[in-house]
Amino acid sequence: MAVKRKGLGKGLDSLIPDKNVSPSTKTKVEDDTNLKVVLLNINDVEPNKVQPRKHFNEDSIIELADSIKQKGVISPILVNKKDDYYQIISGERRWRASKHLGLKEIPAFIKDYSDLETLEVAIIENVQREDLNPIEEAKAYKQLLEEHSLKQDEIAEKVSKSRTAITNTMRLLKLDDRVQDMIIDDMISTGHARALLAIDDKEQQYTLATRIFDEKLSVRDIEKIVKSMKNPKKEKQKKKLENAFIFTDLEEKMQQAIGTRVKIAAKDNGKGKIEIEYYSNEELEHLFEMITSIQKGE
Template sequence: MSSNSKKRPALGKGLSALLESSQTDITSDDLSDASVLGSVALLPISAIEANPFNPRTRFEEDALQELTDSIATHGIIQPITVRKLGRNKYQLISGERRFKASQKAGLKEIPAYIRVANDQTMLEMALVENIQRQDLNAIEVALSYHRLIQECNLTQEKLAQQISKSRTSITNHLRLLKLPAKIQLAVRENEISMGHARALVGIDDGDFQISLFDRVIEEKLSVRDLEQLIRDDKNPAEEKQPNKKEEKPVVTEQQSDFTQEFSDKVAAKVQIKKQPTGNGKLIINFNSEVDLNRIIEILND
């Protein structure tokens, strides 16, 4: 396709008048002018630098090529978002896939919303924009949650409100960051699902955790298969004692499912301890006084 046949960004008629206006060329002296905020300008791609805060470091090559082909044929439909750094210098806030695809398509200019944001606001905007995408894997989402909490001083509750997710979902994702790097990489490579990862993260024995992960990969076990293995063999080093008159009470599948759901709800390890006589304990583990008070608040809701 020749450069003359490439589509210009689809921004509609009359845009040239806006682009020729001095109001769209924001300098450090006029950043306070509210009239430029949210405006759309056709910017040189060479004047835009990548966002160093973007947590997304990997892009599916086939999907990126499809977007490149679409842009080469139809142009940019949805503008990217940038912030002004100085005269003729911008930094990408969101829309990195569109930006990269436009570069691959050979475009010289790209439509962009111009915003003014300090570094923390920019980080928050980039992370929230990425979290709301459908194609992020669970580890990328967890890392974004972690950065928002740590670097933007958000609590899990405030984060849940801001991105319209349940606190339980946020907690479940954050727990994945406790997994060994080998298992986290498998989640990122889509070799195992988040369901597998959630089952593995509840195992305290690191060697047992890795051995089960290896079996999931080698035997292509489903999440239910993995959960059954965990129930049947919580401590593989403990040999079964045959000639005992009293067998250890079995935790049923329904009871095990309940403990898993309850554990997810309170974001803590939950255990059922049964005695041969029929009585027993439901145990909720906590790590500190603060953690205990957090669990009590959840149970009182």
């Protein structure tokens, strides 16, 4: 029974052979896809220059090489025939691991794809396996959009994601290049990155990104910082209103204590003055006696 694949675009299912087959089951592959497993000289195979995945973890390649050493290349790679070489469409990790082992040949399916089909299959396979980092994924969508004139709705359908998800991923490319590198290196999360998108100044983006990493700030923390940067006047006004409420309460309590009107004039630097009104010499003497009695501790 063939393994059901998820996330394939309409019409693309026939482009990708079952990844769980081995050379020993090539009859089934022929029946399903009319493709045969062939052994290619590994030096005649080259990576796809438009492959969306640019970063390969060396440790994972070595682990895969150990597996291949024990069991062989279970899933053939998928290639396109070019003039004097074969271009990898999917399976670059298997090819790299095989090269690492010094293998001379590698099993492969050969298919005649257009440039658009090649890119689509490469993107779909990587997205399904979650092999792409967010920046690689964003650049792949951008390539489909700009070089192959696909619309975002079409891209969303092909990779089985919402149009909003495609848009949000591509927005990451508006970040400073240094911030994008930090995303690739897992120094900050995509949640942090999306919060930074609210800032237009790229230098500020990078400064905040380094703070996220150095100070281990949460997404919530960075959202608050960005909000205060975007709305400094509102934050200041809010603080003034809070202080005004406190001062009004203090004024009322002091008025009740001494029996006359009191006004607090506060400054932004924490300083200020208190004004106490009196309406006769007798009242002034009474206030004086109250203050001095407090000083004497009576």
